[in-house]
Amino acid sequence: MSSVEEISNPVVENLEEDGLEEENTVEEAEMEYEGPVKGGYIFYRDRKEWADLEPVPQDDGPNPVVKIAYSEKFTDVFDMFRALLKNDEKSERAFALTAEAIELNAANYTVWHYRRVLLQALDKDLREEMKYITAIIEDQPKNYQVWHHRRMVVEWLNDPSEELQFVAEILSQDAKNYHAWQHRQWVMQEYKLWDGELEYVEELLEEDVRNNSAWNQRHFVISHTSGYSAILEREVQYTLKQIKKAPHNESAWNYLNGILQDGGLSSYPGLLEQVTELQDTCSSPYLTAFLVDLYEDALETNSSSYDQQETLNKALELCKLLAEEKDTIRREYWNYVSRSLQNTYGSGDPVSSSSDPPPPSSSQQPDTEPSDP
Amino acid sequence: ITGVNDRYPQIRHLDSNKMILHIFLRPTLLREQHYHYLKKGLRHLSDAYECLDASRPWLCYWILHSLELLEEPVPAAVASDVCQFLARCQSPTGGFGGGPSQHAHLAPTYAAVNALCILGTEEAYKVINREKLLDFLYSVKQPDGSFVMHVGGEVDVRSAYCAASVASLTNIITPTLFDGTHNWILSCQNWEGGLGGVPGLEAHGGYTFCGTAALVILGKEHMLDLKALLRWVTSRQMRFEGGFQGRCNKLVDGCYSFWQAGLLPLLHRALFKEGDSTLSMSSWMFERKALQEYILLCCQNPGGGLLDKPGKSRDFYHTCYCLSGLSIAQHFGNKDLHNELILGRDENRLAPTHPVYNICPEKVARAIEHFHRLPVPVQTGPTLSAMDQS
Numbered sequence: 001m002s003s004v005e006e007i008s009n010p011v012v013e014n015l016e017e018d019g020l021e022e023e024n025t026v027e028e029a030e031m032e033y034e035g036p037v038k039g040g041y042i043f044y045r046d047r048k049e050w051a052d053l054e055p056v057p058q059d060d061g062p063n064p065v066v067k068i069a070y071s072e073k074f075t076d077v078f079d080m081f082r083a084l085l086k087n088d089e090k091s092e093r094a095f096a097l098t099a100e101a102i103e104l105n106a107a108n109y110t111v112w113h114y115r116r117v118l119l120q121a122l123d124k125d126l127r128e129e130m131k132y133i134t135a136i137i138e139d140q141p142k143n144y145q146v147w148h149h150r151r152m153v154v155e156w157l158n159d160p161s162e163e164l165q166f167v168a169e170i171l172s173q174d175a176k177n178y179h180a181w182q183h184r185q186w187v188m189q190e191y192k193l194w195d196g197e198l199e200y201v202e203e204l205l206e207e208d209v210r211n212n213s214a215w216n217q218r219h220f221v222i223s224h225t226s227g228y229s230a231i232l233e234r235e236v237q238y239t240l241k242q243i244k245k246a247p248h249n250e251s252a253w254n255y256l257n258g259i260l261q262d263g264g265l266s267s268y269p270g271l272l273e274q275v276t277e278l279q280d281t282c283s284s285p286y287l288t289a290f291l292v293d294l295y296e297d298a299l300e301t302n303s304s305s306y307d308q309q310e311t312l313n314k315a316l317e318l319c320k321l322l323a324e325e326k327d328t329i330r331r332e333y334w335n336y337v338s339r340s341l342q343n344t345y346g347s348g349d350p351v352s353s354s355s356d357p358p359p360p361s362s363s364q365q366p367d368t369e370p371s372d373p
Numbered sequence: 374i375t376g377v378n379d380r381y382p383q384i385r386h387l388d389s390n391k392m393i394l395h396i397f398l399r400p401t402l403l404r405e406q407h408y409h410y411l412k413k414g415l416r417h418l419s420d421a422y423e424c425l426d427a428s429r430p431w432l433c434y435w436i437l438h439s440l441e442l443l444e445e446p447v448p449a450a451v452a453s454d455v456c457q458f459l460a461r462c463q464s465p466t467g468g469f470g471g472g473p474s475q476h477a478h479l480a481p482t483y484a485a486v487n488a489l490c491i492l493g494t495e496e497a498y499k500v501i502n503r504e505k506l507l508d509f510l511y512s513v514k515q516p517d518g519s520f521v522m523h524v525g526g527e528v529d530v531r532s533a534y535c536a537a538s539v540a541s542l543t544n545i546i547t548p549t550l551f552d553g554t555h556n557w558i559l560s561c562q563n564w565e566g567g568l569g570g571v572p573g574l575e576a577h578g579g580y581t582f583c584g585t586a587a588l589v590i591l592g593k594e595h596m597l598d599l600k601a602l603l604r605w606v607t608s609r610q611m612r613f614e615g616g617f618q619g620r621c622n623k624l625v626d627g628c629y630s631f632w633q634a635g636l637l638p639l640l641h642r643a644l645f646k647e648g649d650s651t652l653s654m655s656s657w658m659f660e661r662k663a664l665q666e667y668i669l670l671c672c673q674n675p676g677g678g679l680l681d682k683p684g685k686s687r688d689f690y691h692t693c694y695c696l697s698g699l700s701i702a703q704h705f706g707n708k709d710l711h712n713e714l715i716l717g718r719d720e721n722r723l724a725p726t727h728p729v730y731n732i733c734p735e736k737v738a739r740a741i742e743h744f745h746r747l748p749v750p751v752q753t754g755p756t757l758s759a760m761d762q763s
Contacts, residue, residue, distance in 0.1 A: 058473055059473045060473060061458055061473075063454040063457070065433060065458045066418060066432040066433055068419075069418065070426075074423055105423055107424060108427040108471070109427060109471070109523055109526060113523075113526075144527060185571075185573050185574065212623070213575050216563070216564075219563070250622060251621055258565060259564070329610050329611070329612040330607050332607075332653060332657070332660065333603070333658045336652065342651075
């Protein structure tokens with residue numbers, strides 16, 4: 001499967017449908033095969049070393065659908081690949097062909113699987129394979145198969161020594177590459193390579209305090225090393241410092257919330273004061289939302305440090321401010337939060353949903369499944 | 374006009390003629406253009422699609438789903454051709470691969486089953502070898518409850534969704550098939566409230582959708598921290614663009630119109646099942662109008678097809694998910710309690726889509742009804758316990 005700038009699902013690259021790229025002539029010049037045609041590319045079906053193998057055309061059936069207008073080169077390589085697969089051939093030439101097939105479509109997981117089978121069957125030099133996969137990933141860093149392949153080779157070599165530096169190199173080109181972070185976390189956990197990572201994260205946050213992947217990595221490292229109990233204050237102060245530098249940075253606010261969840265926002269000493277102090281210079285919808293979360297926690301824990309009624313009123317007031325003024329795109333959500341708070345902590349009449357007339361029956365809610373499987 | 378430019382900086386990409394049309398002629402879904410783009414693509418694709426040569430069932434699903442949202446019928450002959458093609462993509466050991474003779478992989482398996490359910494004919498249902506499909510699912514099941522995407526492949530939460538989707542639609546869920554799966558998915562929910570691809574990773578719209586929808590299928594969605602998830606996903610709608618981003622502090626992308634906005638119907642139902650009496654009776658908890666505006670004004674290619682954001686190329690993936698998101702935004706509720714909010718002309722109305730499977734609800738119902746008349750197969754391939762001799 002190929003992947004796109006966001007790894008959304010299986011994915012797609014930006015396909016230049018109107019304005020196709022030229023045939024890759026650079027590749028042709030690099031080809032150095034013996035053959036009568038000088039500097040030209042020879043199809044596998046015409047190469048004498050492949051004459052014993054009958055190419056296997058793709059079986060799309062008589063009335064194909066989603067039929068791709070493959071280039072001649074693509075067809076030639078994959079027809080030959082199918083022939084190798086059919087015969088289960090395990091040879092050097094098969095190995096070489098997998099590289100050609102990968103270059104034409106690096107998302108073909110069947111080819112990658114076959115290449116791995118050949119790596120083992122032919123006892124290939126895995127250090128060379130590392131060099132190969134390094135180059136491929138540099139070229140196509142948003143592809144699932146290339147990263148998985150690298151992981152397999154690292155496992156076989158049982159050698160993670162190049163990994164952190166390699167991933168850092170890829171992240172220096174795209175600091176949020178999801179595959180890169182996934183690989184990095186895998187290496188760290190598998191081989192217990194935690195040293196220096198917090199420093200690395202801080203470097204990234206220096207470069208871009210809005211890098212949410214870096215904030216996530218911060219959480220990852222701390223969770224898997226010291227844990228948050230002993231160093232919570234340090235983290236709170238670090239985060240508040242970043243907030244002061246960039247008040248409209250949602251990542252920092254989310255992190256602050258995330259690390260204080262377990263202990264409870266309202267029971268953290270001095271937090272309400274510190275955040276309220278920020279209101280003049282660092283006002284943002286995130287600050288207001290944070291206060292709502294804090295008040296909600298006070299209500300939920302029935303904290304004796306807070307007057308319940310006053311806290312509820314403040315929370316409702318802020319929800320209204322967010323819904324009507326500061327964060328109107330989330331109006332539906334903030335109104336729901338208001339109703340929920342009112343319903344759970346309010347005294348008096350139960351709250352019905354928004355401004356709609358009361359439903360005829362109480363079970364009138366959309367059923368998003370026609371029937372439960 | 375200045376106001377619109379402020380709200381949509383991307384509109385500067387559109388030429389001024391189009392901008393004026395959009396303001397004065399109400400946002401219009403370019404149905405004809407999208408239809409021709411889809412109709413052509415279902416048969417022929419340029420060599421730019423070589424990179425999707427291992428995803429051809431996806432191309433079938435993206436195009437067929439887009440057509441069903443547009444309420445454009447698929448001629449019987451074409452439908453039959455799709456069935457025969459997907460049959461060629463089916464692996465002898467079960468599941469579907471990205472093309473004829475390719476190894477089975479959960480993603481094209483998901484796509485193929487969905488595409489066949491959209492077609493909904495006896496011929497389509499019969500393509501699926503249920504016994505072998507079950508064997509395939511067991512062959513990719515891991516001891517920790519997760520699934521690899523294909524034999525010898527990578528693990529991430531997409532696989533659980535693909536497995537749960539096809540297994541539930543085709544009625545092949547055995548008592549042990551999803552042992553441990555819900556716990557593994559739950560471990561993907563992180564400090565942000567959303568889900569990452571594997572435990573420890575950043576919360577991401579695509580993976581969050583997959584994990585949540587899988588849990589809904591397994592009946593375990595209540596085990597998520599629903600409030601934290603709700604806060605995370607609602608925060609992903611961009612206040613200026615109106616569309617959704619995939620991750621905090623990243624850019625808007627039309628495809629998240631489905632992956633992210635599609636979570637709201639799932640959460641609505643989950644909260645309702647928990648006894649929440651304060652849910653809205655008229656709307657999902659996101660700004661429906663703003664999302665429709667983003668899709669219609671910023672994500673349409675004038676020649677047909679939809680896209681990520683202005684300046685990007687069209688493709689069938691974005692066409693599918695932008696239209697799916699548009700449908701989600703237009704339709705609240707179900708057949709009994711339905712609230713439609715169609716931005717622009719009535720002709721912009723799309724068919725509703727099922728937020729778990731992302732095919733039309735009637736097709737889900739028909740498939741489930743068909744396959745539930747058949748017995749759950751018995752696993753015949755190697756058993757997990759045989760492979761996991763630890």
